Amino acid sequence: MAKKTTLIDLQFGKSDPATPICAKHDNKPDALLEILHDVQHELGHVPETSLPAIAHALNLSRAEVYGVATFYHDFHLKPTGKHHLKLCSAEACQSMGGRDLVAAVEKFLNVKMGQTTSDGLITLEATYCLGLCASAPSMMFDNKPMARVNADTVKSIVEGLRA
C-alpha cells in the first residue's frame, strides 16, 4: 500500500531505533511479535515512544500495536534489570519444591516476582514451564535454561554477577 508523508513521519521519522527493525521484517504487520522481540532484544525493553514508529511502519493503528505489546507476558514497556531470572512456577516444578524455591529467591534478592532488585541487576519473573519438567525445578537465566536448580544455584549466579 502506498503511503503518504504525514505529520507523524516528521515527528519521529526514521530516527526511532524500531524503524530499521521493522524494515528488516519487510514492514509486515504479521511479523509484529518478531519485531517486538527484536526491539526488546536491542533496547532491553519496548519503549512506549517506539510504538508509534512501529505502528507507522506496519500501517497499523497505535492502539493495535499497544494492544499487542501489552497482551504478551514477554514484552516490557518499562526498563527492566540488566539480567532476567525466570523461575518456573508451573505444576511439575511445584511438585519438586518450586514454591519454596520461589520464596527463598524472593527473600534472597529482596524482591517479589515481577520486580527488579534495587541495584537494577536482576528482574525476577515467573514462567510457566520450560519443558524441563523431568528435571525440576527449573529456571531460565537470561536466555539459558537451567534444571535441577536450588536456592544455592541462584545465589552463586548472583554473587558471580556482583563480584
Place this chain on the structure above:
Amino acid sequence: MIKIYVPRDSSAKAVGADEVAKAIAVEAVTQNISIQIIRNSSRGMAWLETFVEVETSKGRVGYGPIEAGDVKRLFAAKFYEGGKHQLAHGLVDELPYLKNQERLTFARAGITDPVSLGDYISHGGFEGLKKALVMTGAAIVAEVTESGLRGRGGAAFPTGIKWKTVHDTKADQKYVCCNADEGDSGTFADRMVMEGDPFMLIEGMTIAGLASGATKGFIYIRSEYPDAIATMKEAIGIATAEKWLGNNIQSTDHSFTLEVRRGAGAYICGEETAMLESLEGKRGMVRAKPPIPALVGLFGEPTIINNVLSFAAVPFILAKGSTAYKNYGMGRSRGTLPFQLAGNIKQGGLVEKAFGITLRTLINDFGGGTFTGRKLRAVQVGGPLGSYLPESQLDLPMDYETFAANAAMVGHGGLVVFDDSVDMAAQARFAMEFCAIESCGKCTPCRIGSTRGAETIDKIVAGIDRDANLILLEDLCQTMTDGSLCAMGGLTPMPVMSAVKHFPEDFDKPARLQAAE
C-alpha cells in the same frame, strides 16, 4: 577415532552438558587420545543427563548422570574404551527403560545428530516424503485417515479428516501451521522433537502440504524454547539448501516453504485460533468457531493446524504404511503416544508406548516411583487443564475414551507426579490463578470467574462458610464449563473439581485443627 556422544538437548544442556563436552575435549587433548565428540539428541532419560555414550565394538555404552567434575575420573576408568565406572550403565540398547518402549516417533532419539541430514537419511528419514511425492493428495489423506492418527495436541481430533477438509477446499493459497506452543506443564515431547529430530517435523509438515495443496507452512514455537527455535531454523536452512524444502522439492514440481515464528509467553496462544491471531501479529484472542480453521484459517485461508507430535507421526505412517501404525493401541486410540514422566518422579523422561498402558506401569515400572521416595498422592495428567488423579485410579489405561469416561483427559501425554507433601487445595487454587493469568479475556466466566474461584478456595481453606463456599465453587465451575468459548475457561474446573472430589480432606484443614483442640 573414538566416537563420544554428548546430548545437545536442553534437558542435558540445562544440567551442564556443554561443560561436560568441553571437559571431555580438553582431557582428550591432555591425554593425547584421539576422539570425536558428537552432540546427539537425548535418549529421553532425563534423570541420567548428562548421559554420555561411547561407541564400542559391542554397541554404545552409556555413563550418567555425568558432570564436568566427573570427567577426569571417567578418563581414569578408560570410559573411552567402555571401561567400568560407578556411573556406567552398560550397553544402552539393553537398558530396560529404552528396550521396553515402542519408539516409532522417537526411533532416532539419542542415536543421531539432530542437524545432520546424512544421519537423518541413513536412519530412515525422508522415506515417507519420498513416497508422498509420487502420491496424489487424496491418497496421502486416505493413508493418514486409515492409520487412525488423532491429534496429539489435546483434543484428539482425527488428523486425516482435518486434512481432507483442507484438501477438498478450493483456495489460491492454503497453509500448514504447526502448533509448537507446548504450554502444558509436564510436557516436553514437542521440544524433544524440535531439538532432537527437526527434519522429522519438516518431513511431516511437507507431507501435510502435499496432501492438502498448501505451499507455505509456519511453526509457532513458544519463546520459552530458545534451543528448539534455533535448531528448527538451522534444520530448515539445511533442508532448503538440499532441496528438501523450497521450490521443486527433489526436482519434482512440488513446492513447500517453512518459517519459524516465536510466541511471546502466552499460554492461550496454544489454542489454535489464538495461535492464528498471534501468527497474524495480533493479540492472542480466541476466535469463535465456526468457521473452523480448516476452512477459514491463517489470513482467512484454509489451514491445517496440528501439534508437533501429530506431524511427527506422519513420516512413519507414510513410510511403513497405515496398518503398521494402527496395529498399536487400544480401542479408538491408535498408534503410540510419547508419554512424558515429570515432576516428583525418580526416572523422569520420555516413554513412547502404545495406548493402553496404565498409569501405574508408567509411573512405577518406568518411572521408579516418586523422586523423594515418599508415598505418591496425586498425578496430574494432561497439563494444567487436566484432572488430578488419586492413587486408586492408577490402573486406568491410557486411552482417550477411558479417560474421558473418568472425568480426566490424556491431553498431550504429560504426567506430573506429586508425593504426599502436596497440598491439593493449593493446587486447585493454582489452577484458578493460572486461568486468571492466562485468560484471553473474551468470556466473563473465564476472566472473572477464575479470580473469584481463587478467592473462594481461599475462603474454604480459611474455614469461612466452608460448606456454602464449596457449593459456590462447584457452581462457579459449572458456569465456567458452560459459559466459556474455549477449553481454557472450560476445562480449568477439571483440576479444581478433581482435587475437591478426590482429596476433600485438604479443603477441610482448619476444621480438623479445631476438632483436635
